[in-house]
Amino acid sequence: MxxxxxxxxxxxxxxxxxxxxxxxxxxxxxxxxxxxxxxxxxxxxxxxxxxxxxxxxxxxxxxxxxxxxxxxxxxxxxxxxxxxxxxxxxxxxxxxxxxxxxxxxxxxxxxxxxxxxxxxxxxNVVDSEEYKNRIEAINFSLAHDDGQSHKNLAEADVILVGVSRSGKTPTSLYLAMQYGIKAANYPLIPDDFERSKLPSSLPPFKHKLFGLTISPERLSEIRNERRAGSKYASLENCRYEVNEAEILMKREGIRWLSSTTKSIEEIATTILQEIKPDRREY
Amino acid sequence: MxxxxxxxxxxxxxxxxxxxxxxxxxxxxxxxxxxxxxxxxxxxxxxxxxxxxxxxxxxxxxxxxxxxxxxxxxxxxxxxxxxxxxxxxxxxxxxxxxxxxxxxxxxxxxxxxxxxxxxxxxxNVVDSEEYKNRIEAINFSLAHDDGQSHKNLAEADVILVGVSRSGKTPTSLYLAMQYGIKAANYPLIPDDFERSKLPSSLPPFKHKLFGLTISPERLSEIRNERRAGSKYASLENCRYEVNEAEILMKREGIRWLSSTTKSIEEIATTILQEIKPDRREY
CATH class of the missing domain: 3.40.50 (Rossmann fold)
Incomplete structure (x- = not known):
């Protein structure tokens, strides 16, 4: 070392x-x-x-x-x-x-x-049910990252929603890796705001939705690291997206938290408290 | 709870x-x-x-x-x-x-x-360099999962290789999440065995390659959970692929370990000992 x-x-x-x-x-x-x-x-x-x-x-x-x-x-x-x-x-x-x-x-x-x-x-851990669940959860979360797949959403323990770069992906993977939680995630994008509706595959699973929001300033900072100077990263656009996402989540009655000053671990732990999956004995 | x-x-x-x-x-x-x-x-x-x-x-x-x-x-x-x-x-x-x-x-x-x-x-962790590195590593590992991208491989701390379902993906994500290690991963597939060569983007980064192998019996079990009864999952095919992968890794001088009875944490820790990244003060 x-x-x-x-x-x-x-x-x-x-x-x-x-x-x-x-x-x-x-x-x-x-x-x-x-x-x-x-x-x-x-x-x-x-x-x-x-x-x-x-x-x-x-x-x-x-x-x-x-x-x-x-x-x-x-x-x-x-x-x-x-x-x-x-x-x-x-x-x-x-x-x-x-x-x-x-x-x-x-x-x-x-x-x-x-x-x-x-x-x-x-x-012996690799043969245990718990370990297999974790690996399955990681595979599930990867396959359902960023709205990639609508299949098997009924199996998800939680479906995270939020604007692009609000922290959904690392949180989903952490929930899977640490807790064996099957976490899908879906971006909320300008199309959704214009239609004023959730992505069409989500309403049947409303009870599992959990939102991440973020301050527009922080979001703009993060997006600028990726695409400096783009409209996507501009503070004005970030303000618009965050505001629309919060209006949508409020109207749909989706619980949410702000990821602005929270680590992945803190976000994941807070979500876990909210969704209370029935797997608490070991 | x-x-x-x-x-x-x-x-x-x-x-x-x-x-x-x-x-x-x-x-x-x-x-x-x-x-x-x-x-x-x-x-x-x-x-x-x-x-x-x-x-x-x-x-x-x-x-x-x-x-x-x-x-x-x-x-x-x-x-x-x-x-x-x-x-x-x-x-x-x-x-x-x-x-x-x-x-x-x-x-x-x-x-x-x-x-x-x-x-x-x-x-204050979300503002720390260490935290930013972890998030960057997670994004890197995701973008470089399963040989998806050849870009920026020079930035990788480690590139895992191995047959499909040998444990590369969860290990890469764990290395990123827990240790902030940028871990890419590349599958070794029958095409590579026929050509008797590593995937073409890898030779320049040979010093960063680390192999995962697995017993054919275990591999067949894992693959059968996904695609029961397929040729891909058959013990015969698993024996062939594992054997060829080991021959290839041996010839190329790639260090490897067997994931058969190891948890993600054990695999990741072992790899970390081998690659010894220079980030050990906090």
Whole structure:
């Protein structure tokens, strides 16, 4: 993993390791959330798939080397299910944030059962229903991106509508990828505004429609990145489209949110709260 | 959030809450990893965007109601940056796994600085370079799915190749979505095998190519879900295509991995280790 050093106004960097017997994605997303609370630069080194004593020893060696070079303990976020691997890592010279050791033991007490200490169910994950649903949802969302297909809309969990570049595509893909939600999306275009009607395949599925709107200024900025100076990107046209889209959605009783200052994750989570799909047990 | 109860061989369910001032995605992915260590069913309730005292009180009320109904403490995974909100939640009758409280205080000591206690930088995230890169990567990966476009391949961080349905598309999208990696993908098709050559736009970018292979049995299974009984899905044809693709990749010196038993996350993480893009400081 390469390490860059760019000039930065923040205090000198600490090195952070993410050590996992799987992908390390959980350790990393958790570590990012915690580290973002500190006004400091961090160099990150991801060590995934540490699933044997030899690999754990190599990882421990890298942590110790970094300590020697930095002259400071690296911070080590780890999610290692096996006690023996975890022990090898914790013996290295770092500040250890062992996510499993910290939480699994109290949970064993609370639940009155031992944890399985199996390296993530993830290893059988590709055969699970949930995983198959996710892949199916990704394929569905791709096939139904940007109004490409009217087929099987009855299968959609949600159909996003909104003007071009309001955030429909990344949101649909995120809903599919993260939550296994089949999300179609349809652009609202000037033709629809002139007819004052929703695209013709949508009315039967009105209960599944969810709108994205966006401030005209932001939309114009985004469209200008693609087609600088075009009428399509002009603030005047963006104002017209956004206004018409909001009138249409209001008249049709479509719930909507503004994507202007929201990340894909925030938009997707908000939609999920609204559509409440019945898949909440695991 | 609806709650299903399906028949299950596992012990009766506990209720789990994921409480967050943001999307709750971190709390949830961490909670899933820990809970997957227990052979038990869990009902999950996600409470995102708990960013005011009133919302925290509502959340605490729901936790207490659940305790009364279940006659068991619910398990509460929370990522709340603000101490006052966290205190409201911890006063409720649950088993609390407070991810920030647990790790931020020791980090403050280690780093010799106070945490900012700001609700996720995520709120400014849409203006950040990193976020823009992710959106750009998603658009790039979509535009370069399945060999759709030969334009701007020089911009790609990685170009995945492999037979149809070997996992290229979801992997490309995941790389873009999670890591901001611009991932194009190209199918290897019978025409390529007859010519014994890579698709003609790829040789200039050989250093960025990464192959996905898959067992013929698994491939045939996946293809049969789409086109049952077709020649395309037949085991014989899958054997032929996979074999030819592997011969081609070997001859061209393309690194590859088998997607047969790997999740998208595992495939993406493995590729990331191989291509080591120079973007590892945050």
């Amino acid at each position: 390469s390490i860059e050093t760019r000039p930065s106004p923040l205090p000198a960097a600490r090195t952070v390791f993410f050590v996992s017997d799987g992908t390390g994605i959980t350790a990393e997303s958790f570590g990012h959330a915690v580290l973002s609370q500190f006004e400091m630069r961090f160099r990150q080194i991801r060590l995934p798939f540490i699933d044997s004593i030899d690999k754990a020893r190599d990882a421990a060696r890298r942590i110790n080397e970094t300590y020697a070079i930095d002259n400071q303990r690296p911070i080590v976020f780890s999610t290692l299910v096996k006690n023996d691997l975890s022990a090898v890592i914790r013996a290295a010279n770092g500040m250890h944030m062992d996510l499993f050791q910290t939480f699994v033991a109290p949970l064993e007490l609370e639940l009155g059962m031992k944890s399985t200490h199996t390296v993530g169910r993830i290893h | 609806s709650i299903e109860t399906r028949p299950s061989p596992l012990p009766a369910a506990r209720t789990v809450f994921f409480v967050s001032d943001g999307t709750g995605i971190t709390a949830e992915s961490f909670g899933h990893a820990v809970l997957s260590q227990f052979e038990m069913r869990f009902r999950q309730i996600r409470l995102p965007f708990i960013d005011s005292i009133d919302k925290a009180r509502d959340a605490a009320r729901r936790i207490n109601e659940t305790y009364a109904i279940d006659n068991q403490r619910p398990i509460v995974f929370s990522t709340l940056v603000k101490n006052d909100l966290s205190a409201v939640i911890r006063a409720a009758n649950g088993m609390h796994m407070d991810l920030f409280q647990t790790f931020v205080a020791p980090l403050e000591l280690e780093l010799g600085m106070k945490s900012t206690h700001t609700v996720g930088r995520i709120h």
